[in-house]
Structures are given as C-alpha cells and as structure tokens.
Amino acid sequence: MTMMKTWLTGLSATALLVLSACSDESAQSNESKADSQSQETQVVAKSQDKKEIVVYTSRKEHLVKPFFEQFTAETGIEINYITDSEAALISRLKAEGERTPADVFMTVDAGNLWLATEEGVLQPIESQALEAVIPDSLQDPDNHWYGLTVRARTMVYSTERVNPEDLSTYEALGDEQWNGRLCLRTSKKVYNQSLVAMMIARYGEEKTQQIVESWVANLATDPFSNDTKVMNAITAGVCDVGIVNTYYFGRLQKETPDLPLALFWPDQSEEGYGVHVNVSGAGITRHSDNKQNALKLIEWLANEQAQQMFAGLNMEYPANQNVEPTEEVAAWGEFRADRTNLSKAGELQPAAVKLMDRAGYR
Amino acid sequence: MTDNTDQQHSQNASSKGWRFGVLKKVDGFLLWAILLICLLPLLPLLFSWFDLEPELWQHLWNTQIPQLLSNTFWLVLLVGTGSFLIGVSLAWLIVMHEFPGRSILQWGLMLPLAIPPYILAFTLLGFTDYEGPLQYALESVGLGIAWLPDTRNVFGVALIFTLSLYPYVYLLMRSALQRKGRTSYESARTLGYSRAKAFWRLVIPLTRPAWIAGLGLVLMETLADFGAVAIFNFDTFTTAIYKSWYGFFSASTAAQLACILLLFVALSVLVEKWGRGQSRYEQTGIALKEYRQPLTGLWGVLVQIFAWGVFALGFVLPVIQLLVWAIKTYERHTDGTLVLLSHTMILAIVAALITLMVAAIMVWAKRNKESTGRNLAIEFSQLGYSLPGTVLAVGIMMALNWIDGGIASLFGVKGQWLASGLFALILAYIIRFLRIGYGPVASSMSQIKPSVVEAAASLGANQKERFWRVYIPLLRPGVFTALLLIFVEVMKELPATLMLRPFGWDTLAVRIYELTSEGEWEVAALPAVLLVAVGILPVIYLIRKSEV
Numbered sequence: 001m002t003m004m005k006t007w008l009t010g011l012s013a014t015a016l017l018v019l020s021a022c023s024d025e026s027a028q029s030n031e032s033k034a035d036s037q038s039q040e041t042q043v044v045a046k047s048q049d050k051k052e053i054v055v056y057t058s059r060k061e062h063l064v065k066p067f068f069e070q071f072t073a074e075t076g077i078e079i080n081y082i083t084d085s086e087a088a089l090i091s092r093l094k095a096e097g098e099r100t101p102a103d104v105f106m107t108v109d110a111g112n113l114w115l116a117t118e119e120g121v122l123q124p125i126e127s128q129a130l131e132a133v134i135p136d137s138l139q140d141p142d143n144h145w146y147g148l149t150v151r152a153r154t155m156v157y158s159t160e161r162v163n164p165e166d167l168s169t170y171e172a173l174g175d176e177q178w179n180g181r182l183c184l185r186t187s188k189k190v191y192n193q194s195l196v197a198m199m200i201a202r203y204g205e206e207k208t209q210q211i212v213e214s215w216v217a218n219l220a221t222d223p224f225s226n227d228t229k230v231m232n233a234i235t236a237g238v239c240d241v242g243i244v245n246t247y248y249f250g251r252l253q254k255e256t257p258d259l260p261l262a263l264f265w266p267d268q269s270e271e272g273y274g275v276h277v278n279v280s281g282a283g284i285t286r287h288s289d290n291k292q293n294a295l296k297l298i299e300w301l302a303n304e305q306a307q308q309m310f311a312g313l314n315m316e317y318p319a320n321q322n323v324e325p326t327e328e329v330a331a332w333g334e335f336r337a338d339r340t341n342l343s344k345a346g347e348l349q350p351a352a353v354k355l356m357d358r359a360g361y362r
Numbered sequence: 363m364t365d366n367t368d369q370q371h372s373q374n375a376s377s378k379g380w381r382f383g384v385l386k387k388v389d390g391f392l393l394w395a396i397l398l399i400c401l402l403p404l405l406p407l408l409f410s411w412f413d414l415e416p417e418l419w420q421h422l423w424n425t426q427i428p429q430l431l432s433n434t435f436w437l438v439l440l441v442g443t444g445s446f447l448i449g450v451s452l453a454w455l456i457v458m459h460e461f462p463g464r465s466i467l468q469w470g471l472m473l474p475l476a477i478p479p480y481i482l483a484f485t486l487l488g489f490t491d492y493e494g495p496l497q498y499a500l501e502s503v504g505l506g507i508a509w510l511p512d513t514r515n516v517f518g519v520a521l522i523f524t525l526s527l528y529p530y531v532y533l534l535m536r537s538a539l540q541r542k543g544r545t546s547y548e549s550a551r552t553l554g555y556s557r558a559k560a561f562w563r564l565v566i567p568l569t570r571p572a573w574i575a576g577l578g579l580v581l582m583e584t585l586a587d588f589g590a591v592a593i594f595n596f597d598t599f600t601t602a603i604y605k606s607w608y609g610f611f612s613a614s615t616a617a618q619l620a621c622i623l624l625l626f627v628a629l630s631v632l633v634e635k636w637g638r639g640q641s642r643y644e645q646t647g648i649a650l651k652e653y654r655q656p657l658t659g660l661w662g663v664l665v666q667i668f669a670w671g672v673f674a675l676g677f678v679l680p681v682i683q684l685l686v687w688a689i690k691t692y693e694r695h696t697d698g699t700l701v702l703l704s705h706t707m708i709l710a711i712v713a714a715l716i717t718l719m720v721a722a723i724m725v726w727a728k729r730n731k732e733s734t735g736r737n738l739a740i741e742f743s744q745l746g747y748s749l750p751g752t753v754l755a756v757g758i759m760m761a762l763n764w765i766d767g768g769i770a771s772l773f774g775v776k777g778q779w780l781a782s783g784l785f786a787l788i789l790a791y792i793i794r795f796l797r798i799g800y801g802p803v804a805s806s807m808s809q810i811k812p813s814v815v816e817a818a819a820s821l822g823a824n825q826k827e828r829f830w831r832v833y834i835p836l837l838r839p840g841v842f843t844a845l846l847l848i849f850v851e852v853m854k855e856l857p858a859t860l861m862l863r864p865f866g867w868d869t870l871a872v873r874i875y876e877l878t879s880e881g882e883w884e885v886a887a888l889p890a891v892l893l894v895a896v897g898i899l900p901v902i903y904l905i906r907k908s909e910v
Contacts, residue, residue: 082865083860083872085752085860088860091760095781099766099777115611229881353610
C-alpha cells in the first residue's frame with residue numbers, strides 16, 4: 001500500500017510536470033510575442049496603457065478572427081479572445097467582477113446586449129464617432145452598447161408554390177390560407193424570442209399571444225432546430241413559407257444558386273411597422289483596464305472600411321448608415337426596417353418566452 | 363482483511379510501521395479533501411435557493427414541467443432498455459460464440475463510443491432530413507418525401523443515445539462475462555438448467571454490478587445531455603434548465619432545477635445500492651479456458667445480422683456520411699485544425715492521468731477501511747458526471763472566482779489565480795469524469811481477493827513485492843480501461859472546455875460547436891472525423907488489452 005502511494009505520487013508528479021510544461025510553453029510563446037511587440041511599442045507600454053485587449057465574444061471565431069487580425073495589423077494592438085455562448089460569458093463577467101481580464105464584450109442579438117447591460121457588466125461609452133454613424137434604434141439608449149451589423153428576420157417563401165402578393169405581415173402568417181403551410185424554427189432560439197418581444201412592444205401581450213397561437217395552428221410540422229432546416233423543408237415541399245434571418249438565406253443561396261426560394265419583406269405598408277431587424281454589437285466591460293484601446297476597437301469596427309468587410313463576411317447589413325451593403329445582399333431588395341429601439345427586445349424577452357410557452361410554440 | 367496482512371507486516375518490519383500509521387490517517391484525509399473539491403461546484407447551486415422566483419416556477423410548472431418529465435421518462439426508459447438489450451446481448455454473443463468476423467466485431471462494437479452523441483445526432487438528422495441524401499435516394503426510385511422517416515421524436519433521440527452509449531454496457535458486461543459469467547453459466551447448464559433459465563437466473567444477477575454500472579453511465583449522460591436533444595428540438599428536463607437561464611435570464615432558477623436533477627440521480631444511486639444490499643457475488647476459481655460455441659442455422663444468421671447492423675448504424679454509416687461531408691467541405695478549413703487536435707490530445711492525456719490518480723486514491727482509501735462514511739464520500743464525489751456540463755462548468759467557474767475574490771481581498775492583489783488557466787479546466791474534467799475513472803479501477807481492485815494478498819504475504823512477499831507482483835498486474839486492466847475511457851470522454855467534452863479554456867486553447871469539440879451552432883453542419887464534419895479518428899485508437903487498444 002505504501003508503494004502504491006509512492007507510485008501514485010510519482011504518477012501525479014509526472015502529470016503535473018507535463019501540465020506545467022504545457023502552460024510554460026504557452027506562457028513562453030506569449031512572452032516572446034509580447035517581446036517582439038514591446039520593441040515596437042515600448043513608449044506606449046510605459047504610459048501604463050497595455051497594447052493588448054481581451055475580447056469575450058459569442059460570435060464564432062471564423063466570423064471575427066479576420067477583423068481582429070486586420071485591426072492588429074493596422075494599430076499594433078494585440079487581441080486575445082474567448083468565444084462561448086452569450087449567457088455563459090455574461091455569467092463569467094459577473095463572477096469575475098473587477099478581476100476580469102475582458103475589455104470588450106461582443107455578441108449577437110440585442111436581447112443579449114440588453115441583458116449584459118442589465119447585469120451591470122458594461123459601462124457607458126462616450127464616442128462621437130459612433131454616435132455619428134450608428135442609428136439610434138441600433139444602440140443602447142444609455143450607450144452601453146452599439147450595434148455593428150444588422151440582420152433582418154424576414155419571410156422566405158417557395159417561388160414554385162407561393163404568389164408573393166399573398167404575403168403581407170408577420171401577423172398574417174396566422175391566416176387561414178397558410179394552414180399547414182408554415183415552418184418555424186424553435187422558440188428556444190433568441191432570434192425568435194426577440195421577434196416576439198418586439199411584437200409585444202407593438203401590439204401588447206394579448207394580441208401577440210393570439211398571433212403566435214395562430215402561427216402554431218398553421219405549422220406544417222414541428223419547429224426545426226435551425227433556419228437552414230426551415231428552408232430545406234420549404235424546398236422539399238413540406239411547407240411553403242417560413243421566417244428566417246437573411247444571412248442564412250444568403251449562405252444557402254451561395255451553395256445552391258438555383259434555390260426555388262425567395263425573401264419577402266413584410267409590414268411594408270404605410271401603417272406597417274417595418275421588417276424586424278436585429279444586431280450584433282459590442283460594449284466595453286465595466287472593469288476594463290484598457291478602455292481606450294477597447295473603444296478604439298469598437299470605433300474601428302464601425303468605420304466604413306471595416307463595416308464593408310464585417311457585414312460582407314456574414315452577408316449582413318452594415319450598422320453604419322453611411323455604408324452600403326455588399327452587392328449580393330443588396331440584390332435581395334430594399335426594405336423599411338422597424339425603428340423601435342432594440343433594447344425593448346431584451347426587456348421583453350422573458351415575457352416573450354413565457355408567451356410562446358403558453359401558446360404551445362416549442 | 364488487507365489491514366490485517368499489512369498490520370502483520372508492519373509488525374514484522376517495524377521500521378515501516380510509523381509510515382504506515384501516518385498513511386492510514388492520510389488516506390481518510392485525502393478522501394475527504396477529494397469530496398470537498400468535487401462538491402465545490404455544487405455550492406453556487408445550493409446558494410441559488412436564496413434567490414427564489416415563485417412566479418417563474420409557477421410558469422414552468424404550468425406550461426413546461428409535466429411535458430418535460432414525461433419526455434424525460436420515456437427517453438430514459440427507451441435508452442435504458444435499448445442499451446441494456448444491445449449491450450448485454452452483444453457482450454454475450456462475443457464472449458460465448460464463434461462466428462466469422464467475430465474478432466473484428468469484438469472491438470468494432472466499442473467504436474460508437476468514439477462518436478459523441480451530438481455528432482451522431484447531426485449526422486443522422488442530416489442524412490434523413492429534408493433535402494438530405496436519403497430524400498434524394500428515395501426520389502431516384504420514385505418515392506416522395508412522405509416516405510422519409512420522421513426522426514425528430516422520442517424514438518429518434520432514443521436511437522441516438524442508445525447507439526452512441528450502449529458501448530458502456532457492452533464493455534463492462536463483456537469483461538464481467540469473461541470473468542464470471544461463463545463459468546457459472548456452464549456449471550448451471552451441467553446441472554440441468556435450461557439456457558434461458560441459466561442466463562436470466564444466474565448470469566444476469568451475477569453480473570449485475572457490471573451492467574448496472576454501465577446503465578448508470580448511459581442514463582446519467584442521457585439526462586445531462588443538451589447538445590443532441592437541442593439538435594432534435596426534443597425537450598427534456600435539461601431544456602428547462604437552459605430555458606430558465608438563456609430565455610428567462612434566471613441563472614438561479616436554472617441552478618435550482620439542476621439541484622433537483624442532481625437529487626434525483628443521487629437518490630437513484632442510493633436506492634440501487636440499498637436494493638443490492640449486502641449480497642455479494644465473489645468469483646470462484648479462475649476463468650476456464652475459452653470455448654466458444656459456433657453460431658449455426660437461421661438463428662445464427664439473424665444474430666450476426668443484428669450485430670453487424672448495430673456496428674453499421676452506430677459507426678460505419680455515420681463515419682461514411684461524415685467523410686463525404688468532410689471531403690466536400692475540406693477547403694473551408696484553412697489552418698489550425700492540427701493545433702486543435704494537439705490541444706485536444708494534450709488536455710485528454712493530462713486529465714486522464716490526474717483523474718486516474720484521484721480515482722486510485724479513492725479506491726485505495728476504500729480498500730483500507732470500509733465504512734458508511736467513506737462509501738458515501740466516494741459516491742458523492744462522483745456526482746459531477748450527472749450534472750449538465752454547462753451547469754457544472756458555471757459552478758466551478760463561480761466557486762473558483764469566489765476563491766480568487768477572497769485572495770484578492772485578503773492580500774490586496776487583484777488577479778485571476780485559479781479561475782482562468784489550465785488549472786480550472788483540468789479540475790473541471792476531473793470532477794466531471796471521476797465516475798468513469800473510479801468504476802473500472804474499483805472493480806479491478808474488488809477482484810483482488812484479500813486471500814490472494816494474504817497468500818503472497820505468507821509466502822514471504824514484503825510490501826514492495828506485494829505491490830509490484832500482486833496489485834499492479836491485477837489492477838492493470840482496470841487502470842487501462844479507466845485511462846482510455848477518460849481520454850475519450852475528455853476529447854468529446856464541450857461545455858466545460860468552452861467555458862474554462864484559457865486563451866488560444868480551442869479544441870476540436872469547440873470548433874465543431876462553433877460551426878454547428880451556425881448551422882454549418884457539413885463543414886463541421888472534418889473536425890468531427892478527426893475527433894472520431896483519434897478516439898478510435900484508444901478504443902481499439904482498450905479492447906486488445908482486455909483480451910483474456
């Protein structure tokens with residue numbers, strides 16, 4: 001037994017060695033990075049402003065890495081980042097409190113940005129550059145966050161079986177004529193939660209619940225786990241119309257150019273509220289110790305050149321009102337967007353989720 | 363019993379007596395320390411009860427919970443029955459029968475373990491879904507979409523879990539049968555029992571610890587899963603946890619629901635232990651030289667079709683589908699995939715070694731002294747496996763941050779001491795997979811009967827010799843099984859890795875998550891194939907090593 005103990009100790013020592021060797025290695029590579037960098041930027045480093053910022057983001061690596069690299073190349077400011085789900089990152093920021101290494105929080109959906117603000121992990125930003133280019137409806141009223149890209153959650157229909165003149169508003173998808181012809185994504189996705197939250201902001205809970213119930217009654221099949229599956233189901237003929245984010249349509253269109261589907265912009269009549277849009281956006285963490293560079297990143301992402309790339313990569317619309325969308329995105333046609341401030345989407349999200357639960361929308 | 367031999371020995375070699383005395387005290391201390399660390403992530407969960415939101419509970423109760431409980435009940439029932447039937451019957455087939463291709467199936471039937479449920483889920487769904495390969499195949503023979511099987515229901519989800527998790531039952535059952543099932547079955551047959559009677563009345567009760575342990579792993583993983591059920595949009599109890607957190611922004615309600623899940627698992631474990639009571643089946647004698655009965659006739663053919671069918675559905679077809687997608691999309695992966703692979707492997711190896719050590723300390727403490735306290739400590743140390751991964755990860759993150767905060771306020775140094783870095787991540791792996799490491803080592807240890815050690819001692823073997831020449835060779839199969847199972851599990855692990863990894867420590871699972879959560883399932887196939895490929899090697903090795 002004594003020997004077993006010795007043996008175990010030996011084994012644990014070995015493992016710890018391996019472990020510490022690994023972390024040493026990564027520490028060293030960080031150091032060497034820092035070394036080469038500090039030679040260029042020694043002056044700045046001394047002015048107690050680190051030349052490195054930390055970003056927590058729920059945007060996936062392949063959608064942000066190119067910009068971070070570009071930003072570093074242009075400004076010399078290194079970016080370290082962690083990707084995870086929104087809720088996890090917000091919990092992490094809360095738990096870390098003032099010890100957090102994070103300077104910037106970046107995520108999709110206004111609901112998540114609202115929650116981060118509500119949980120007190122962001123700080124207000126003062127930036128004329130951002131105020132000048134980002135429309136009011138796409139930013140926090142108290143400037144805790146700014147939208148950087150815009151996506152529309154709109155309708156998609158089968159060009160083979162639907163006459164677009166039959167389509168009009170989100171609400172009208174509950175009409176008799178769409179019985180058994182509607183496909184939806186799960187209500188567990190935040191995009192649908194925001195859509196319904198914004199409907200509550202317009203119509204109130206009672207009417208919104210009636211609308212959602214009428215959608216559920218029209219469903220051709222159980223809700224799908226993502227937007228692409230909704231479109232595939234329409235292509236296959238299971239249903240004729242659905243609600244999706246524009247860039248999912250764009251991706252599918254790129255893969256299958258002869259897709260028998262098209263986008264429709266609802267609620268465009270004069271008294272209509274416009275198409276439901278949402279953003280991906282960013283804010284500066286409350287306990288950032290590198291506020292200046294954090295702001296530099298967000299302003300850089302909102303500048304005209306970055307906006308074109310940033311929105312283009314994921315086939316989204318630029319949030320900067322002076323920048324035109326890319327050609328392929330512009331080809332879907334122009335639309336009027338809902339101008340209600342997006343922070344409503346967060347505020348009313350719990351109510352929206354409850355409402356969808358009650359309406360039996362899974 | 364070991365105590366006696368060791369005491370006798372320490373009397374003989376008085377120079378070692380004091381050391382033994384100290385160690386005897388230390389083993390208990392270590393055990394409690396392990397328990398404390400393993401319960402650390404549960405603390406934030408318990409504290410959540412101070413923040414109760416009755417209105418939200420009311421809502422969940424009215425609209426969600428009854429449906430979720432019924433879904434979860436049926437899922438557990440189907441997966442449990444399916445894994446038991448497939449795992450036990452295949453183990454029986456492999457151990458007791460001879461047929462062409464047996465030596466391939468022997469390890470082939472373990473391979474589905476290398477495919478995480480979420481990968482199997484998106485592969486199966488991608489195959490059977492609208493605009494998928496199956497639809498095109500049906501159309502080419504003139505059949506419409508009405509012929510597509512609907513897999514987005516409890517049967518589809520249960521099929522996924524059964525296919526990817528039955529290997530736990532198969533693995534444990536196979537070695538149990540090799541050790542004791544065969545001998546008792548053959549004796550019973552000689553004594554005139556019918557085949558069925560000998561199997562159900564003797565073999566199944568005798569091997570109960572093995573298949574119960576296997577089923578336990580299967581069901582806990584099913585209960586804790588979120589990835590596969592989300593792909594099917596199938597709501598289980600875990601869904602309520604995530605909905606409370608992501609949808610209602612109520613982390614405390616999510617934690618409370620997780621507590622209930624945990625309580626349920628803990629109670630089930632206790633009920634099982636209590637049900638088993640004190641009855642023990644000890645192995646008598648050594649396994650007979652293997653004789654395997656040849657499979658013949660129509661029945662034999664059907665049985666073989668069944669076995670190959672499970673292998674094909676659980677492994678071959680999903681891998682082919684993944685390969686097809688991987689080839690189609692491989693240009694979309696520019697760089698860094700090999701770096702992800704190396705991270706995955708380093709983490710898996712380190713975590714497996716350390717977890718094994720912790721498990722060995724627990725086994726050793728139990729061997730030294732059996733007591734209710736120790737047994738409970740051991741049981742509760744392993745609860746981490748039954749928590750949904752994200753909940754466990756948040757618990758660990760919060761607990762470590764409390765400690766960091768404590769350090770900061772005590773010493774006035776602000777920093778991330780524990781909560782960020784490899785330490786937190788490895789700790790999470792240990793807490794999550796201790797159950798997987800403990801089981802095989804404990805079962806190997808229980809095979810070493812005190813009389814064997816006594817015999818060695820009476821033949822004059824000292825402690826060192828007894829350790830190297832009795833314990834080590836007899837523990838080896840269990841140790842290998844534990845190491846490789848943890849290795850494979852850590853490779854597949856997602857939520858804790860996602861939340862606790864240091865900058866730049868992305869793994870294959872993280873990449874797969876990023877792609878699938880954007881709906882890019884086909885692009886995710888390449889990292890998925892790599893993950894499966896790396897997982898296969900240890901699985902094959904594992905089976906080879908455990909040959910009798």
